[in-house]
Amino acid sequence: MLRRCLPYTSRSESLEVYIMLRSERVSGLVVPFFLLGWLIGCSGSTTPAMQDPSLPILAGGVGDQTATDVAGDGSAIYVSGPGVLAKFDPNAEAVEWVQTGDVDFYGVAVGPGNVFVAGRAPAGRSSSPGPCGTIDDVGDIEPKVVAGVYDIFGSLVGCESRVLYPYSGFENYWGATSASGKFFAGGHAQQAGNADGFPFVITRYDATGAFEVATTEPELEVGTPTGCCTGESIVRGLGEAGGDVLAAGASRLPGSGEDDVLRPMVMRYTSDLVRVWKGRSSDRVGRFLDAAEVDGAVYAVGATEGTGLFLIEKYDAAGTRLWSVESSSPGVLRGVVGLGGRVFGIGRGDGSSLGGSDAMVVEFDPDNGSTLSTTYLGGAEDDAAVGAVVIANELWVAGTTRSYATDDGNAVGEADIAIWRVTPN
Numbered sequence: 001m002l003r004r005c006l007p008y009t010s011r012s013e014s015l016e017v018y019i020m021l022r023s024e025r026v027s028g029l030v031v032p033f034f035l036l037g038w039l040i041g042c043s044g045s046t047t048p049a050m051q052d053p054s055l056p057i058l059a060g061g062v063g064d065q066t067a068t069d070v071a072g073d074g075s076a077i078y079v080s081g082p083g084v085l086a087k088f089d090p091n092a093e094a095v096e097w098v099q100t101g102d103v104d105f106y107g108v109a110v111g112p113g114n115v116f117v118a119g120r121a122p123a124g125r126s127s128s129p130g131p132c133g134t135i136d137d138v139g140d141i142e143p144k145v146v147a148g149v150y151d152i153f154g155s156l157v158g159c160e161s162r163v164l165y166p167y168s169g170f171e172n173y174w175g176a177t178s179a180s181g182k183f184f185a186g187g188h189a190q191q192a193g194n195a196d197g198f199p200f201v202i203t204r205y206d207a208t209g210a211f212e213v214a215t216t217e218p219e220l221e222v223g224t225p226t227g228c229c230t231g232e233s234i235v236r237g238l239g240e241a242g243g244d245v246l247a248a249g250a251s252r253l254p255g256s257g258e259d260d261v262l263r264p265m266v267m268r269y270t271s272d273l274v275r276v277w278k279g280r281s282s283d284r285v286g287r288f289l290d291a292a293e294v295d296g297a298v299y300a301v302g303a304t305e306g307t308g309l310f311l312i313e314k315y316d317a318a319g320t321r322l323w324s325v326e327s328s329s330p331g332v333l334r335g336v337v338g339l340g341g342r343v344f345g346i347g348r349g350d351g352s353s354l355g356g357s358d359a360m361v362v363e364f365d366p367d368n369g370s371t372l373s374t375t376y377l378g379g380a381e382d383d384a385a386v387g388a389v390v391i392a393n394e395l396w397v398a399g400t401t402r403s404y405a406t407d408d409g410n411a412v413g414e415a416d417i418a419i420w421r422v423t424p425n
Contacts, residue, residue: 056377056401056418059086059095062409067417069175070335070398072389073110076152079398079417080108080117087154088419090391097154102131103146107176107238109183111207114157115150118173118185121161132159138168145173147185149209158209164189164201165223177238179245180271181207186235186247192225198232202247204273215273219256230255233265241293244276245269248288248300251280264288266300266315277319284324286311290387294338294366297322301333301345312336312345312369325369331360335387339395339424341366346397348384352376359385359399361422377420379403381413395422
């Protein structure tokens with residue numbers, strides 16, 4: 001099966017966004033996706049579309065491909081998702097390669113010469129392991145964490161899976177980042193057969209993708225039932241801040257002095273996985289999905305539970321919350337990024353006239369969190385953004401679109417990974 005990204009129909013939209021018009025096609029290589037010797041997926045060529053100023057660059061193929069995370073190194077952009085990893089060349093405005101397979105890569109990070117991915121994969125038994133050696137020999141077979149490293153040309157350097165707790169329940173990585181020359185993955189794991197035994201986990205890998213160490217709540221011990229069942233916490237996104245690691249998520253730990261409500265949390269760790277501080281919203285119900293440091297302050301974004309509204313909060317260098325703002329229109333923020341001291345939230349909104357839900361870029365006032373501008377990206381169907389990277393003072397927004405048909409076999413309504421180029425005014 002061949003994967004290509006081919007031309008699609010132009011659609012005129014009013015956007016406060018500049019997306020470079022490119023009038024020639026550029027071919028890129030789609031490399032095979034190997035998992036410890038397994039040949040999975042496809043190979044062939046990619047052909048990005050001629051770009052209309054209102055249209056994104058697409059990557060994927062027949063069927064649905066959705067984005068969950070984005071990372072960049074200043075010259076390339078990498079987008080991960082369930083069963084897919086794609087590399088974009090922003091200078092050529094082209095898809096360079098796409099990998100597909102059976103691993104859900106929810107997080108992606110970039111280091112010198114390598115691309116780190118973290119997620120989960122369906123496990124097998126010892127007699128027949130799943131992708132990257134996933135094994136579950138205890139009770140029911142449930143997904144296990146997977147981490148791997150590719151080179152920048154799309155060749156797999158290596159991948160591995162592990163069982164974090166002997167209970168061998170559900171174990172997931174949801175985010176990834178790089179800091180101080182190391183890679184980090186974050187998520188949560190089922191500590192024991194109890195609904196109140198789901199602590200977060202942050203793990204560190206070296207530059208080659210080799211596992212080094214893991215941490216969780218201070219009163220718990222990774223890999224043992226010690227301190228079992230004090231509640232639940234989860235890391236949904238990771239970011240880098242001056243060589244440290246920012247972890248965004250939610251926690252409900254009544255056994256550790258918190259109320260019995262899942263509330264947004266953000267934490268700062270050194271690269272040695274020593275906790276610097278933890279912030280938890282005492283007056284919000286919901287979750288953070290990403291965090292970033294801008295001009296010495298930490299901004300965490302996500303959504304509030306039950307209201308369908310997005311949330312952004314600002315913390316100072318010591319972890320003290322400075323302000324908390326909930327939107328007045330429905331949406332969720334999946335990413336946050338700074339550009340020249342300005343703060344931008346990236347996500348999905350339902351308040352535009354484009355049709356369906358749309359990818360959204362919101363600029364916030366760093367002083368009080370008020371909205372300075374909102375830009376919607378997308379078309380008549382559902383679209384969403386998961387994050388952005390900054391290259392040459394522009395935002396490259398990554399997400400998923402269902403608004404465009406391709407002659408690769410996807411009809412309007414089917415999902416492709418998308419990259420939008422946004423130039424702030």
